[in-house]
Structures are given as structure tokens and as C-alpha cells.
Amino acid sequence: MRTCSLLILWTICSVGNLCAQSAGQLIQKANTLYEQNKKKEAKVLYEKAARLSNTDAHFYLAYRYALPADDRLFHYKQAALAGHGAAMGYFLEYAFLRAESIYKADPFLALDVYEKGKKANPGMQLYDEAGTVKIIKYAVEAGPFDANAFVEKYRIDTGKLNQFYAVWEIAEEASRRKGRFADVDNKLLLQLVSRGGAVPAELKIAIDTTYKAWKEKQKFEFNICNYVTSGYGMGYCARRSEADSEEQINKRMAQLNAGLKNGSGQYLEPAYKAAANFLETKVWNEELHGGSGYAAWATASLVKQKREYVRLIENLNNGKVPEVAEIKDNDARLNTIYNGVLVKLRKKPLTDFNAEVNADGVRKTQRLWIPYRDATVALLHAMRPTISQQRWTNWITEQRIKELTIILNYQQ
Structure with a gap:
């Protein structure tokens, strides 16, 4: 109803020469005000020009102002229908390519507006236009999708649908054809995949693959991490990998705990906990x-x-002892290099996009290295008491010296 009301409101004046001239004057004044940072005053004029069906006015309202989602989509749509290239690109993103919603992603609307806009302006060009249109048509070919019926039939928890990749997570589960999704076919899977996109490049690859599986009647299991291209997507998949890895590590730790020699099992959990705290802090700092x-x-x-830490313990338990040097004074070497690192970083931290290595971070890491060292030495010595605690300490200290030397010698 809101869209219909807006459509009536914005089409009061038909496109005629007088309207076009008035709208053009309004746009000129609005642009001047906007450039003077008088954005509220400019918005009033853009709205007046939009009521005169001015294409640029619709685009500027959607592009330059924080509008409610439905209003923004409406203005992009009006400009796109007139063949405005930039507006068409944004409209396709909001209506489909980045919609990421079983309720809002609408390939039928996207295709209809594109075809009308292209007819109004045959010279309109979009980034990867052929690929985008092909993917939209694939989604349309799968037919209409009744989101409410889907939610009811498969008992979908709608409270989780606003989470990133939520729709694709449902598609993953559905593609396994188990439990509540035992009757899912590749057509329904394509409808789900088509509505889960938040990154156009990811969505295009996912739809293309799922469409071919549907057409070729292949057995197909959807996996989000086969399609991610964005930094966020890589982070998402890395966190999933970490969770899976942690589960595997916990199983290996349980086996180790039951089979560690020389009664050293009591040292395992404290050592791994200290190692995990140190390693996480080191990675980020x-x-x-x-x-x-x-x-x-x-x-x-x-x-x-x-x-690698768990593998060290497994190998040692199986008789594979690392080369542990004779006792030597590594503490002095470590202190010298550590202080050198702090001096260097106080003068100029190491920086990269989204990352920094500074003196505070190294100091925080070093504080956690000490309990890591002590807990690990206690475990390793208990497992191999023929190697003294001092030799194990020097061996671990050598590893830390290597880590800090990398920072000391790093050239920006």
C-alpha cells in the first residue's frame, strides 16, 4: 500500500515540456544548495522536482539521503524505469543482488524494471550487465517463491533471518535433504540461494552453480564457503573452520588425556589453555x-x-622428541630482542589496512607468553623427565626469540 500511495503522489504531474523546465530549474537550485552543505533545503527542492517526474531528482533523493528502505527503493525504481544507469545498478542491488531476504529479494521485479529501463534508454550500460541479467533470469525461471508458506511448512525460525548468511545457512541445511528438508529438490534450493545474496559476486556464482545442478538433475549439496569472495565472507568461513577445528582438537585432547605417559595428563589442560590464550593474543597483536x-x-x-601445539604433544607422546639444545642462557638474548622491539614500535608501529603491531600489543602478548612457557614446560618435562625443565625452557625461549626477531627486522 505504501508503494502505491507513493506512486500516486509522485505522478501527479505528467511529463511535459513545462514540467520538465520547472524540474530542471529545481534541480539546479537543489544541487547548488547541496554543494553549499544546505542538504535539508536541497532535499525539499529534490522532492518537488521528483513530483514533476524528474529522473535525476529521484536518483539524488535515494543516493544522497538516508531514507527508509521502501522509499529509497521507490526512488531508485522510478529513475531506473526511465533508463538512469546508476539508479538501475542500485535498484538491482537493493531489489535482488544484495537483498538477502526470502521476503524482499524479488528477481521478477528486478527483471521487469531492467527490461523497461533498457527499453526507455537502449544505450544504458551496467557493470557486468550480461552476467547480471543472466543470473536474474535464472532466478526467475525457478518460478515464484511463497516465503510465508515456506516458513510455515519447514518451521523456519524467523528470528534468525536477519543474521548475515542466514538464508544461505537454511539452503545448506536444505541441500542435505534430511529431517524437515527431506523433500527439497534443486528447484526450491535455487529459489533459496537466489534470495540469500548479500554480495553480488558471491550470489552470481552461487546461482549459476545451483541453476546448472537443477537443470542437469545433479545431486547437489550447497556450501556457503565455496562461493565467498568478500573479506567478511572469508572471515565467516574462517570462524566456521575454527569451530570445526576446535571440535577436532577437543577430541584429540580427550584421547591424549587418557593416554599420556608418566602420569602427565594432569598438566595437559592447563598447558593447552595457556597456549591458546598466548597464541590468540599473538595472532592479533x-x-x-x-x-x-x-x-x-x-x-x-x-x-x-x-x-601444531597439539601435534607436538602427540609426537612427544609417541616418542618423537624435538631437538632440544643443551642448556644455554637464552633469557638474556630474549630480553635484549624484546626491549629492541619495544623501542622500535614506540617510535613507529607496524601498520597495514585493518591491522597494527604496536608496543602495547607486544607487551600484552609477552605477559601471556610467560604462563604459556611455564605450563608447557611442566607438561613436556612430565612427559619426558629425562630432559630437564631448564632445557625445555630454553627450547621454548628460542621459539619466542625467532618470533620477536621477525618483528624487529620487519621493514615497512
Whole structure:
């Protein structure tokens, strides 16, 4: 009803020469005011011009102002129907490519507006136009989707639908064809995948793959992480990988705890807990994981180092002893390098996009390294008492010296 009311309101004046001239004058004045940072005054004139069916006015209202979602989509739609290229791009995103909603994603509306806009302005060009239109048509071919009926039939928890990748998580579950989704076919799966997009590049790949599986009648299991291209998506998948890895580590830890030699099982849990705290802090404060995928890279590094720690204990329990040097004074070397790192970082922290290594972070990490060292030495010595605690301490200190040396020698 809101869209219909807006449509009536904004089409009071038909497009004629007098209206066009008046709208043009209003746009000129509005642009001048906007450039003078008089945005509220400019908005009033844009609204008047939009009521005269001015395409640019509709676009500027949607693009330059924080409007309610329905109003913004309406203005982009009006401009897109007239063949406004930029408005069409945004309209397709909001109506479909980034809608990420079983209720709001509408490939039928997207295709209809595109075809009318293209007819009004055949010269209109969009980024990856052919690929975008192809994907929209694939979604349309799967037929109408009744979101309310779907929610009721499959007992969907609507309270979780606002979460990122929520629709695609449902598609993942549905693609396994188990439990409540035992009767799902690839057509319904395509309808779900088509409505779960938040990143156009991800959505296009996912729809294309699911569409082909539907047409070729393939057995198909959807996996979100096969399609992510964004930094957020990589972070999302890295966190899932971390959760899976933590579950595997917990199983390995339980097996170790039952089979550790020399009664050393009592030291295992405190040692792993201290190691996990140290490694997580080190990853985020010392490794400079920058860039749009920083969360994914940092999480992957953390998972790798946790696995290596557990592998060390497993190997030692199986008789594989690392090369542990004779006793030597590594404490003095460590203090010298540690202080050198702090001096360097106080002068100039290491920086990258979304990341920084500074003196406070290194100091915080070093404080956690000490309980990590002590707990790990206690475990390793209990497992191999023929190697003294001092030798184990020096061995672990050597690893820390290598880590800090990397920071000390890092060139920006």
C-alpha cells in the first residue's frame, strides 16, 4: 500500500515540456544548495522536482539521503524505469543482488524494471550487465517463491533471518535433504540461494552453480564457503573452520588425556589453555594480518598454530622428541630482542589496512607468553623427565626469540 500511495503522489504531474523546465530549474537550485552543505533545503527542492517526474531528482533523493528502505527503493525504481544507469545498478542491488531476504529479494521485479529501463534508454550500460541479467533470469525461471508458506511448512525460525548468511545457512541445511528438508529438490534450493545474496559476486556464482545442478538433475549439496569472495565472507568461513577445528582438537585432547605417559595428563589442560590464550593474543597483536580478509587470515593462522601445539604433544607422546639444545642462557638474548622491539614500535608501529603491531600489543602478548612457557614446560618435562625443565625452557625461549626477531627486522 505504501508503494502505491507513493506512486500516486509522485505522478501527479505528467511529463511535459513545462514540467520538465520547472524540474530542471529545481534541480539546479537543489544541487547548488547541496554543494553549499544546505542538504535539508536541497532535499525539499529534490522532492518537488521528483513530483514533476524528474529522473535525476529521484536518483539524488535515494543516493544522497538516508531514507527508509521502501522509499529509497521507490526512488531508485522510478529513475531506473526511465533508463538512469546508476539508479538501475542500485535498484538491482537493493531489489535482488544484495537483498538477502526470502521476503524482499524479488528477481521478477528486478527483471521487469531492467527490461523497461533498457527499453526507455537502449544505450544504458551496467557493470557486468550480461552476467547480471543472466543470473536474474535464472532466478526467475525457478518460478515464484511463497516465503510465508515456506516458513510455515519447514518451521523456519524467523528470528534468525536477519543474521548475515542466514538464508544461505537454511539452503545448506536444505541441500542435505534430511529431517524437515527431506523433500527439497534443486528447484526450491535455487529459489533459496537466489534470495540469500548479500554480495553480488558471491550470489552470481552461487546461482549459476545451483541453476546448472537443477537443470542437469545433479545431486547437489550447497556450501556457503565455496562461493565467498568478500573479506567478511572469508572471515565467516574462517570462524566456521575454527569451530570445526576446535571440535577436532577437543577430541584429540580427550584421547591424549587418557593416554599420556608418566602420569602427565594432569598438566595437559592447563598447558593447552595457556597456549591458546598466548597464541590468540599473538595472532592479533604481533602478526600484522591486514587487508580486507584480515579476520580470515588471522583465524587461519590461529587454527594452524593450535594444531601444531597439539601435534607436538602427540609426537612427544609417541616418542618423537624435538631437538632440544643443551642448556644455554637464552633469557638474556630474549630480553635484549624484546626491549629492541619495544623501542622500535614506540617510535613507529607496524601498520597495514585493518591491522597494527604496536608496543602495547607486544607487551600484552609477552605477559601471556610467560604462563604459556611455564605450563608447557611442566607438561613436556612430565612427559619426558629425562630432559630437564631448564632445557625445555630454553627450547621454548628460542621459539619466542625467532618470533620477536621477525618483528624487529620487519621493514615497512
